[in-house]
Amino acid sequence: MIELNGVQTLCYVIKTHSQATEHQMGPWCPAHIEDGMEKAGIWFKDDKVYDVSGHFIAHLDEFYSDNKWKLYREDGTIRVTETKEGCLAAAKPNVDKEYNNYCVQCLPDYFKNQVTTFVIPATPTYLNTTQSLGRGGIGVAFNGVKYDPPAPTDAILAAHTIAPLDDHGGHVNPHGGYHYHAVTSGTKEITQTDAHSAIIGYAIDGFGIYAFLDKNNHKPVDLDECGGHFDDERGYHYHAGEPGGNKIIKCLHGLPGYTELKE
Template sequence: MNTAKIKTLMGLSSAGLILAAPMSVWAHADGQSISQDALVSAAQTVSCELENGDITTCTKYVVKYVPDNLVIGPFCPKTTKQKGGIWHWDGDETGLYRIDESFLTMLSEQGYTFFNEDGQVLITDVRTSQPASQNTCLQASFDKSVEMTILLPKVPVKSETVTELGTVAKVGLALDGVPIFADAPSVLDTGHMPALDTCGGHIDPGGWYHWHATSTDINSIFKSDNLDAECAIEQNASAMFAYAFDGFPIYGSKEIDGKKPSDLDECNGHIGTTPDSPKPSYHYHASTTFPNLPTCLTGVVAKNNFTTNAAQGIGAHGGAGPGQGAPGHKGGTPPGFEEAAKKLGITANQLFKVVEKNGGRKLDISAAAKELGISEAALKAALPKPPR
């Protein structure tokens, strides 16, 4: 038997990457749902409390800093002559780009220079140090001691209102055991670029790897965008990619018959049959644009559904919320928020949460000021200007 066939039987691609196993009976998150290569210990069924106060059962997963055999990178190129990962630029000439000389030159022309006069890219390991210049490419290193504990409801419960997924909000857990988070922090907010690899993931400042995209259906986006990039993970636009934190499954951008799904709700979900369930049930679909993840959740999530023993970053001790611990955010908030918070007599965490809740860079000053109990003028005067 040849090596390629052996790897296929073992659940690995020829590139050494984890492939999702067939899921003929997986109706909900259970002990068989997540790759064994990612688990620190066997999955458990535990009692848990949902955010609406209901007591129910959840499947508890304890996963590693990165699954065994998962090949990651590249992220930041060492020089402008090399090709790194990808980045979704939201400034002038918005779009998904490969991090290369052409893209970095374009950013420099817009006032964001990530390389020196010798063409060396300015790179910072945000797990061990802080950026020393106004614009740096962020690439954290692993902390192999890190473990993450995740709770997913065994029986999903619909919420009365949807939960919007802002910057680096918790989305779900991929079948390969990699956590999934919403859009990475914008360069326009921080001045720094937390580069993603060509499968849409990177390492958190806490030292563990996570996705910012549906990696098993990302090559179709590269193709439609004419982007010179490829994710080596097996692609299948109809297959299940993950479980959202509310317990509902997330599939690729196509139905079981290969057609684009119809009647999707605001969170990109609907009720229908799937490759794993002939009985119609609610599930999400990946979108056809980057980042190709649901933008909101329709179900209720469990309390304390993501924790980690990491010293910093998302889920670290101290209760990092959406947006906290993101690469380039010192202490969980963007540059200048500590000073702004002091002027306003509140914590940086309070200020950041209100800003994120009320539009981020497109901030509704009136709504944010009202929520903080301060004047619009005071808020405008205190907030840091976006770095350029």
């Protein structure tokens, strides 16, 4: 029993290294403006997903209508954070000046010994009020990787940096290592007996998170402001947002647990 919001609650306590096992982590940043999209990950703007090819990096000034963008050198190589020190200086809200105009990537190895603890109510409690997402994990995928709140794109873009996600929607930061900001595919999921989309993990309030599209490629209808709804089979549950939206879920409708990080 763990006290959540003053209520003694039976919880699952799950400890993970937040590392994907069933798919490759990365790549994120291309090394050269002639690199194809297979050498890099994805980025998003206005609900759309873009492949971060070298060509994409070379044209960020047009993409954002801002001629201060220039992530590449005269020889076509791209400025990428190459070390843990570079990652620590660039993968934070207040990006160090010397890492302005960088493609920011951190490697899973830098933080592989960090342990993330997820405390999740065993029986979720639906609340009539919603709770906005904090800075901690908002859920966990079946592979033990953390679902994070939206990437802080305002801070990232203000420094003329991008921090690509890999094709599975994940990247690494110093606060727990590898984590997802988008649900694409390729992680463990449990298909449903009806046409409903598969469950892919749990939110930090204990309600299930399901894929966006159902077996007939239909989008869910009647989602509330958090991205959830009720049905007879599953009760209240969430559907992960579309990958370009930078929001796996938008808020919490249940009594939330919490995550803790041990470095």
